[in-house]
Amino acid sequence: MSAPVDALPTRDTTQSRALMARARELFPGGVNSPVRAFRGVGGEPFVVARGLGARIWDVDDNEYLDYVLSWGPLVLGHAAPAVLDALRETMERGTSFGIPTGLEITLAELVRERMPHVEMLRFVSSGTEATMSALRVARAATGRDLLLKFDGCYHGHADSFLVRAGSGVATLGLPDSPGVPAALAELTLTARFNDVDGVEALLRAHAGRVAAIIVEPVVGNAGFIAPDPTFLPALRRLSTEHGALLIFDEVMTGFRVAPGGAAERYGVRPDLTTLGKVIGGGLPVAAYGGRRDLMARVAPSGPVYQAGTLSGNPLAMAAGIATLRALTPALHDDIARRTRALVEGLRGIAARQGVPFTADSAGSMFGFFFRAEPVRSFRDALTADVELFRRFFHAALARGVYLAPSAFEAGFLSAAHGDAEIAATLERLDAALAEARH
Numbered sequence: 244m245s246a247p248v249d250a251l252p253t254r255d256t257t258q259s260r261a262l263m264a265r266a267r268e269l270f271p272g273g274v275n276s277p278v279r280a281f282r283g284v285g286g287e288p289f290v291v292a293r294g295l296g297a298r299i300w301d302v303d304d305n306e307y308l309d310y311v312l313s314w315g316p317l318v319l320g321h322a323a324p325a326v327l328d329a330l331r332e333t334m335e336r337g338t339s340f341g342i343p344t345g346l347e348i349t350l351a352e353l354v355r356e357r358m359p360h361v362e363m364l365r366f367v368s369s370g371t372e373a374t375m376s377a378l379r380v381a382r383a384a385t386g387r388d389l390l391l392k393f394d395g396c397y398h399g400h401a402d403s404f405l406v407r408a409g410s411g412v413a414t415l416g417l418p419d420s421p422g423v424p425a426a427l428a429e430l431t432l433t434a435r436f437n438d439v440d441g442v443e444a445l446l447r448a449h450a451g452r453v454a455a456i457i458v459e460p461v462v463g464n465a466g467f468i469a470p471d472p473t474f475l476p477a478l479r480r481l482s483t484e485h486g487a488l489l490i491f492d493e494v495m496t497g498f499r500v501a502p503g504g505a506a507e508r509y510g511v512r513p514d515l516t517t518l519g520k521v522i523g524g525g526l527p528v529a530a531y532g533g534r535r536d537l538m539a540r541v542a543p544s545g546p547v548y549q550a551g552t553l554s555g556n557p558l559a560m561a562a563g564i565a566t567l568r569a570l571t572p573a574l575h576d577d578i579a580r581r582t583r584a585l586v587e588g589l590r591g592i593a594a595r596q597g598v599p600f601t602a603d604s605a606g607s608m609f610g611f612f613f614r615a616e617p618v619r620s621f622r623d624a625l626t627a628d629v630e631l632f633r634r635f636f637h638a639a640l641a642r643g644v645y646l647a648p649s650a651f652e653a654g655f656l657s658a659a660h661g662d663a664e665i666a667a668t669l670e671r672l673d674a675a676l677a678e679a680r681h
């Protein structure tokens with residue numbers, strides 16, 4: 244753990260700007276995934292050169308304490324020695340075979356130890372593939388077509404998920420993106436997160452037609468929104484009553500909100516689970532799994548087709564194994580404690596400065612909104628002061644703290660975010676908020 248770094252002088256961003264000018268000629272918006280373009284906060288993204296532990300450096304050699312961590316996977320921090328050693332050792336033997344390897348079995352067993360409800364699983368390469376495939380299994384198993392999701396929850400960019408409520412709980416899906424056929428979007432129903440009555444009303448209105456309820460058990464893609472204590476148990480009960488399957492999308496929450504993810508933290512057993520991010524330790528790995536009778540429907544043991552050239556890639560498996568082995572319950576608790584300290588520190592700063600603020604965390608995942616009352620749904624989140632967030636984001640960045648470049652994204656800590664990093668972060672964010680609120 245290194246000592247806190249003093250606030251940075253004015254950042255020189257010459258190299259970043261030059262590279263982004265070239266990138267804009269090559270990639271839509273200059274990026275390979277939309278939120279990286281800083282549209283949520285304005286301005287231009289920096290181009291990263293390297294990372295180590297809790298820190299990253301851009302191509303102009305500006306240093307940042309990183310609370311994005313590649314959008315969640317890097318629970319051990321950047322360039323974690325355990326991960327790099329595993330990668331080095333594995334790549335000496337080749338990088339891809341498309342034939343079973345022992346590494347896949349080891350990683351699957353590590354997952355199942357922590358998530359016993361994931362009785363059988365299939366590795367894929369992105370969260371999008373995982374959720375898309377889990378939905379296919381749910382539709383096949385139930386013989387139903389409708390999907391119920393929650394407003395503000397993101398489950399990757401497959402057509403069926405690019406839908407949210409217009410307004411009100413009983414709204415039939417309209418596509419959020421051109422290119423999604425209306426006929427498909429109509430199969431997606433949306434409810435408000437934490438609104439049990441709304442879910443029940445939809446299930447009644449579409450009795451016998453809903454294949455699955457999919458939920459981010461702790462929302463991270465509408466900012467951080469925790470479930471009410473009764474919400475996930477109610478989803479479990481309602482799914483069972485109505486013959487729909489319950490899918491926990493734990494791509495973000497898996498191995499973050501508890502060693503065994505949200506299912507462990509909230510004591511609710513979903514039928515299917517999707518995983519990603521942490522299980523790849525920074526390489527492209529995701530998975531879907533759950534009840535054996537459901538997963539046995541997947542090809543070749545069953546008829547539900549799903550495949551992938553690079554699925555179970557040895558380098559990706561090795562990074563995942565190294566990460567899960569290192570992430571012991573004790574380490575998880577340690578990171579969770581520091582996450583709580585960060586959130587408590589932020590609450591204190593906002594209170595002293597008289598800024599309406601609400602913040603929360605679960606394990607190593609956290610979030611905050613500039614709004615006085617707690618946020619229970621995406622609709623609540625939308626009432627937060629986004630302009631203040633934008634100014635705060637840039638004031639933080641100028642002081643060497645990289646927060647997610649959107650008011651509607653969760654933040655993450657790693658094992659490398661020690662007490663010194665938390666103290667340095669709070670000091671800088673105190674100054675950033677003082678600047679932003681004027």
Ligand code: PLP
Pocket residue numbers: 314368369370371372374397398399400459463464492493494495519520529
């Ligand atoms: N599900 C959740 C909850 C996510 O947060 C994400 C990505 O952020 C996805 C699915 C999609 O994963 P990927 O970006 O790997 O396709």
